[in-house]
Amino acid sequence: MGKLCIVYNFAQLYREPIFKLIDAEWDCDWYFGHNTTDIRGMSPDTLKRTTCVNNRHLVGPLEWQDGIGKLLRDKRYDRYLMLGEPMVLSTWWNLIQCRLFYPKKRIYLWSHGWYGREGFMKKWIKRVFFGLADHVFTYGEYAKQTAISQGFDTEKITPIHNSLNHLKQVGLRKKLSKTEIYTSHFGNNYPTLIFIGRLTHVKRIDQLLEAMSLLNEQGEKYNLILIGTGEAHSELDLKAKQLGIENQVWFYGACYDDNQNAQLIFDADLCVAPGNVGLTAMHTMVFGTPVLTHDDFPWQMPEFEAIRQDETGAFFHRGDVTALAKGIHDWFADHPDREAVRHACYDEIDTRWTPQYQLSILKQIIC
Structure with missing residues (x-):
């Protein structure tokens, strides 16, 4: 079995405990964008193998993570856990590549998902985007039920909630x-x-x-x-x-x-x-x-x-x-x-x- 490849926008400090558990559970490589927010970040060196990539702004809300589009071609990976943000076009490219050329590989998206205030166009975009994934992890049950009400497959979506440093x-x-x-x-x-x-x-x-x-x-x-x-x-x-x-x-x-x-x-x-x-x-x-x-x-x-x-x-x-x-x-x-x-x-x-x-x-x- 190949490695798990994890792609995230940046390494948030409050996610350090869950990231460490994932790092210990799977043989995985991490790809993080640079932190350009006021949210405190963690040191990527905390995890076994990390690579920093550039989050590049394109037009309007659209972004691209440099170097991410080629990860589907990497034979080391057969599973991918990615932040599910529809405005990141490099994630779209990976989802499309996987469907067309790598049917044995699996992409899982971790996302807010649905808010319940999306207009017609956003509903359509999210339905297609998340539908390309093998499974979607949402932060809550509300997002799941909203997705199902809009026709999303109930078997492809699981609430995962959120966490802080609970043990501490x-x-x-x-x-x-x-x-x-x-x-x-x-x-x-x-x-x-x-x-x-x-x-x-x-x-x-x-x-x-x-x-x-x-x-x-x-x-x-x-x-x-x-x-x-x-x-x-x-x-x-x-x-x-x-x-x-x-x-x-x-x-x-x-x-x-x-x-x-x-x-x-x-x-x-x-x-x-x-x-x-x-x-x-x-x-x-x-x-x-x-x-x-x-x-x-x-x-x-x-x-x-x-x-x-x-x-x-x-x-x-x-x-x-x-x-x-x-x-x-x-x-x-x-x-x-x-x-x-x-x-x-x-x-x-x-x-x-x-x-x-x-x-x-x-x-x-x-x-």
Whole structure:
């Protein structure tokens, strides 16, 4: 049996644990593009055999990875695991070559897949693109069901979810116990809301500040800690002052200390992500803090599926500040048992959102 060839846009640091498991499980070669984003990258030297290639921008959203188009001709490989991005034309070229000239080789795509907001043209493009693959791994069940509703073969698609450094996080979790950090900082015993991630406009933290102000008017007060920085930081700072809630908002700033982040999350009561939630859901739930985010799933990230309504979090109507305020109120009114919620969050992440879970899915399909 030949080697497994893996092609990815770049080596993201948060994917290091699953990449290491794959590297240990299969005899594989890795091909990574250069990182041109603000997402932290891992050292490719962490894996056994890696090759860096150039991600070349063509026209509009179209890209090409140099050197990737010839990999189907390499006799060392009989299986390929590739990032499934329809705008990367070199991936199209490999899929077409495989169908026409190398029928015994197998290409597996790992992708967000379907969002549910695609127009007619994007639906058609994705149907053809993913249909050329032997199997598709999506980040969630929602993507799978959306694909099936558009006529995709249910036997060719498997949700694989997402993961962070779960073993490390569980190690940190075992050392945690409740502290008085929020009581000490805020000088009160109000419940503490948290958001961890980049403070960008798409995250709609402004809506959270407005919801807190509305709740203040109703006689309910909450604290908020924002861990991170970004383009919207100064605007949010100003808005908190305009709303008169600046003493209830702690702009903690960016923090890369895993121990400190774990403690801050553990001590908080509810993570609120008014925009799309993404990896934030996994990061907070692994330390026992539930998540409230919007319910417009075509505009969510796949990690929203970790939220089980009224167990590990809840949803509110997207863009509705009144509904957001009600969602916060209802959560605390209906979930007095903090420890029960904490363990429900642990169970969700430990069961379905780990590198080990992802590896088990990959091993079922990639023989």
